[in-house]
Amino acid sequence: MSDEQGFSPRERRASFTLAGIFGMRMLGLFMIMPVFALYGKDLIGFSPIWVGIVIGVYGLTQAVLQIPAGWLSDRIGRKPVIYAGLSLFAVGSVVAAMSESVYGVAIGRVLQGSGAIAGAILALAADITREESRTKAMAIIGVCIGLSFAVAMVLGPVLASFFGLSGVFWATALLAVIGIIMVRFMLPDPAHKGQIRDVTAAPELFGRLLKDKQLLRLDFGILLLHLTLTAVFVAFPLTLLDAGLAAEKHWWLYLPVLLLSFVLIVPVLIIGAKRNLNKQFFQASILVMMLALVLMAIGKGHIGILALAMLLYFTAFNFMEASLPAFLSMLAPAGAKGTAMGIYSTSQFFGAFLGGVLGGVLFQYLGGVGVFLLVAASMGLWFWVAKGMSNVSKVRSHILPIGVSIESIERREQLLAELLALPGVLEALIIPEEGAAYLKVDGNSFELDQAKTVINL
Template identity: 40%
Template sequence: MMNALERRSTFALSSIFALRMLGLFMIIPVFSVAGQAYQYATPALIGLAVGVYGLTQALLQIPFSLIADRYSRKPLVVLGLLLFALGGAIAAMSDTIYGVIIGRAIAGGGAVSAVVMALLADVTREENRMKAMAIMGMSIGLSFVVAFSLGPWLTGLVGISGLFWVTTVMGLAAIAMLLMVPKVTRHHQNFQQGYLAQLKQVLKIGDLNRLHVSVFTLHLLLTAMFIYVPSQLIEFADLPLASHGWVYLPLLVLSLFFAFPSIILAEKYHKMRAIFLVAITGIILGLMVMAFGFESKYVLLTGLGLFFIAFNVMEALLPSWLSKAAPIQSKATAMGVNASSQFLGAFFGGMIGGQLLLLNNTSMGWSILTGIAIIWLLMSFGLAQPRYLSSLVLRLPESRQTDEWTSQLLAIRGIEEVVVMSEQQVAYVKVDKQQIDDASRQQLTHLLGKEVAI
């Protein structure tokens, strides 16, 4: 069970993620039409205005995350959200398409997705990490559906410039949500290295690279599907574009009933690798169903349902697995590389989805996406089961300096990291039970003045 601090922090950080994504996604279903009203607008520049956000996100995730592993994460999140809000304001005040492109690029410069996820990993215990990541993943999925329903309605109400102002307000509201997250100080075994060496260390870890390829492929398939499937819902399911949100929302809710039991199974019984491979298989099955039965309304919706269920399981598994596989001192850096891979996947997914529309062969299009997913599955068999850490929740000592106390804790074999929340007077101590021996238990008992069950 999550404690009150974990619940509050998960809600706040998921809300920050959702507000940013909502601001991004609301533009997508309307800008190809509304953007034509801007001076100097061309189809290519309209496409650039939509896509430049993802490009700057992909480029700046790693620099932000490298800094986040050295310094406090919360000020970086505030900086990123201010850039997001500023970019929205610049786009809102622009009369030309070039102004919108500049605004969107600046908004994308607030590339703090990985920093937010690393902060969530700091304030949740290992055994609750996947639940927290699942909630964040679901909030992103929900924001996608809400945005596609809300964007056209808001544009009709306040215009496209008003929609950009709404994104600015969302960025500022997200900063307010950050007040609910405790201030943390991270302590771990000190491995001093330069930024480049830190990045190289992360890029040399085979399982991390497989996870980066996985998130790239997952979001490539998602983006390509959302470009490819709307025309089929209109043609074969007789559903107008304005009603598509009402298809996605029930499928998203349905997926929760499958996703959460899968997450509990993966974490509680250490079945993460098996659930991961089953989820990729589910994505393949969903795509295959759509490849062979897209002309039937109910078969098409069944395939979409399978895809959504498997997608949401993967969306929860990936960040949790990443936080387990990443070196303690480079957690944000690994998440930054992963976030860059995600945005690049979405970028290439958009390009592939557009090309699939030009094929004019629906079955062939779904088959190509199925082939990509099968290659992903084959590559994922090389993944090893992740390391499982446990967490202790300890009160901070009243009679000792915190820095001295944490140093003594980290000197004990099996203690990996200590995250201190001074305002709450508690610390989360991450423990590798495989490394703890009798000598370690005696040292811990002596330091704490009581025996701790590990």
């Protein structure tokens, strides 16, 4: 039995379990960000450059292995890849917890990042859920990722104040073990297997998507967004310390700021969607982030200014973190969303790596002010690039199982022509191997029942 919106108990349990696994892993990756610059000073080889490397280096292995791990899950199964990824994450956490030098901690972070299971988790969510409830499952996973970042900003400083830096890494190892247990005892086996192009990357599409200027703008945007994030957290914790806020009290600032930022973006997201102002709000958020970074640079010694800067920063960050995947979903060609998301995710994690290294180098030679001002300047570049973005808000995607024989090329071409002739259908793609039709439609004029009638559902 399913609820009135088509979300069965099995799908609901699987979605929340996968969201929890994904969220705990991201929580473990993020918890180190607000504390390493403060609590890593006793490590051998400690320097601002190594602070940046440790914070961001997980992104390098994550970026390199993100797409290959998804492909591997197509061959050997989703769960084995998730088990392996969580195990690597646990091993990396233990290595970092037991290390007495920044070099050992960096190796641990490299191992953490090598457990790249995002693609396998999303593919498993697609395997377990039906098409009509898949969007809801992905939304649950997305919300959990966002919450994991907020929790990490608070929990990291709390754990470090009681148990030190090693305690934070031991906690991440525990989270990985809990994730493995959840996979074993709480995740149902998928109802079907197979490549689903909305969540897995198709190699033959890379060339086409890497030439798509609209998608490249989004890839560049997520790279800069996470570059900024890791660079900021090389310098901001020490800036708070210099302003007189003791390390164990940093969560006092992060908690209310993050909660208020989530409250502030809700009306912005609603108004943007209803009035087709997503692009305008997106560009405004880049400028808000630039202002926040300038305030961080000039607010040295003033907790009030730094708190305002962080509120502006996280409000803009959270809005863009929610908006970028939505834009990508609407702009990706029919049947290419999984490939587009793979390139996007790779850009995101590579940006985190670049931001850590850049932030460390800048802090080493220019101090926190140099970090904030130069990263603020990069927002100007992003604003210029974002001016060419399309302002789509009513484009939707649908995947429909094909209920008729499509063995002959003539029948496939006929079905494709009939789908493209329907009102509101912008693109259509038939994948015989999957027995599916991928549609990209204008939500204002498309009628799903008409498409189902065409393919005899």
